Amino acid sequence: MAVLVGCATLAGQQSAAAPGLTANLFPIDTVAYLTGQFHPDTTTDFVRLPADISGERTMWLRKAANDSLMAMSAAARKDGLQITAVSATRSFRRQRLIWEGYFTGSRKMNGENLALKYTDPAERCRAILQYSAAPGLSRHHWGTDIDLNSVNRRYWDTAEGLRVLAWLNRHAAEFGYIQAYPEGRTEGYVFEPWHWSYRPLAKPLLTVYLSVIGESEIGAFAGREMVLQLPWRRSFVAGVNERLK
Ligand SMILES: [Zn+2]
Numbered sequence: 001m002a003v004l005v006g007c008a009t010l011a012g013q014q015s016a017a018a019p020g021l022t023a024n025l026f027p028i029d030t031v032a033y034l035t036g037q038f039h040p041d042t043t044t045d046f047v048r049l050p051a052d053i054s055g056e057r058t059m060w061l062r063k064a065a066n067d068s069l070m071a072m073s074a075a076a077r078k079d080g081l082q083i084t085a086v087s088a089t090r091s092f093r094r095q096r097l098i099w100e101g102y103f104t105g106s107r108k109m110n111g112e113n114l115a116l117k118y119t120d121p122a123e124r125c126r127a128i129l130q131y132s133a134a135p136g137l138s139r140h141h142w143g144t145d146i147d148l149n150s151v152n153r154r155y156w157d158t159a160e161g162l163r164v165l166a167w168l169n170r171h172a173a174e175f176g177y178i179q180a181y182p183e184g185r186t187e188g189y190v191f192e193p194w195h196w197s198y199r200p201l202a203k204p205l206l207t208v209y210l211s212v213i214g215e216s217e218i219g220a221f222a223g224r225e226m227v228l229q230l231p232w233r234r235s236f237v238a239g240v241n242e243r244l245k
Contacts, residue, residue, distance in 0.1 A: 034205065034208065034209045034212070035219065036140075039091065046089065047061065049088060054088075055084055059085055060088055061143050062143040062198070064198065065146070065176075083149065083164065084148065084149055085146050087140065088140070089140060090138060091141070095136075099128065099132060099134055103124065109128065114128060125223045129227070129235075130190050134227045135219065136219055137237055139197060142202060143201075146177075146196055146197075150194060151192075177199070180240050180244060187235045187238070188235045188236050189239070206237070
C-alpha cells in the first residue's frame, strides 16, 4: 500500500511542476540529481541503509526505496533467505572512478585488462558498456537502484543465488522493486540479476531524465565523446525493463 501512495504522491507533485522535480520533492537541482552531481547527505530525502542490509558499509538510498528494501529483506528472512545490498547510490565521481578504471585498465573486468584488449578506445567503450554505466548515465545516481547480494555472476548460478533470484522474481514487485536489466532486452547492458529498481520513484525519474538530460548535461570523463556518439539515451538509459518505462 505504501508503494502505491508513494507513487501517487510523486506523480502528483511531478505533474504540478513538469518536467522537473519540485524543490520540496527534491531540494537540489534536477540535473545535478539525475546525473549524480551531489552528495546524499545534503538532503533528507536520502537515508543511510541499516547496517544489517549494508553490512556496515555506508550506503544511501531515497527514503521510500530504503523503507521498502527493509520490508523486502525482512520478508525474505522469514522465508529463510538473506537479502543484502552490495551497492546503492553512486555519485558521478564514484561512477567516473569505476569507469575510468576500466578505461585505463587499472580495474579489471571479468579478469581482463580492457585497455590492452581493445586498443581502439571507441571499441573499448562499447566493451565496458556491456557491463558498466558511464558516469552521468547510471541509474545508481538516483538513489532508487540497488545491487543485491553479489555482482559476481557465478553467485547467481549457485543453489543459494538461484533461490534468492526465484524469490525476488516472485516477490520483489510487491515491494516496488523491478529487475532493471532482465534477459531478453535488445538494447543496453547484459543481464544483471543483481540490479533492482524501486519503480515508484525510478519510473517517473526516467521520464524526467529523458526529457531534461542531453549531452551538455553529462560531465567530463575519459572516453566521453565516444560514449556520446553511441545511441546512449536509447540503449543505456532507456534500455531497461519495460515495466520501468
Ligand atoms: Zn547496479
